[in-house]
Amino acid sequence: MGVESLADVLFSGFDVRLTRVTEAAEGLVVDAVECGPPPHCPGCNSLASRVHSSYERGLAGLPVNGQSLTVRLRVRRFFCDRGRCPRRTFVEQVAKLSERYGRSSLGLKQWQHAVAVELGGRPGQRLCRQLRLKAGRTRLLGLLTEPAVPEQAPRVLGPGAHP
Numbered sequence: 001m002g003v004e005s006l007a008d009v010l011f012s013g014f015d016v017r018l019t020r021v022t023e024a025a026e027g028l029v030v031d032a033v034e035c036g037p038p039p040h041c042p043g044c045n046s047l048a049s050r051v052h053s054s055y056e057r058g059l060a061g062l063p064v065n066g067q068s069l070t071v072r073l074r075v076r077r078f079f080c081d082r083g084r085c086p087r088r089t090f091v092e093q094v095a096k097l098s099e100r101y102g103r104s105s106l107g108l109k110q111w112q113h114a115v116a117v118e119l120g121g122r123p124g125q126r127l128c129r130q131l132r133l134k135a136g137r138t139r140l141l142g143l144l145t146e147p148a149v150p151e152q153a154p155r156v157l158g159p160g161a162h163p
Ligand SMILES: [Zn+2]
Pocket: 041, 042, 043, 044, 045, 046, 080, 081, 082, 085, 086, 087
């Protein structure tokens, strides 16, 4: 199976469209564009409709065929048009793939977390290097103390809140 069809299979469950797959010296690089439905604002949960801008972010993914994987993901920033919402704009996330501020895919983060729980910092870092998982000691230890991030912001209740 060629790398392009392999990447198609790997990303088939996500709301992304692959635009390019490159075999670079440092591993596989996949360019992808978020193509899911308009997201809900994490501040007030209302549906966004106006795109503010878009930009590319890098995500380290799980290795493929023994090669490390980098996803260059183009995401959109949306306006929140709800007057009383504190968030003026926000960036969409790809379900099951990305999270706010995260530089690892959620799949990679799960693996890193499992390694951190079993081995801790330095031994975990050595194993990750052998497995071609991007994870430094500080990252692994940080995962052990990081609070769980809810999938979606809690709904704001009160007068004027959307149902
Ligand atoms: Zn909002």
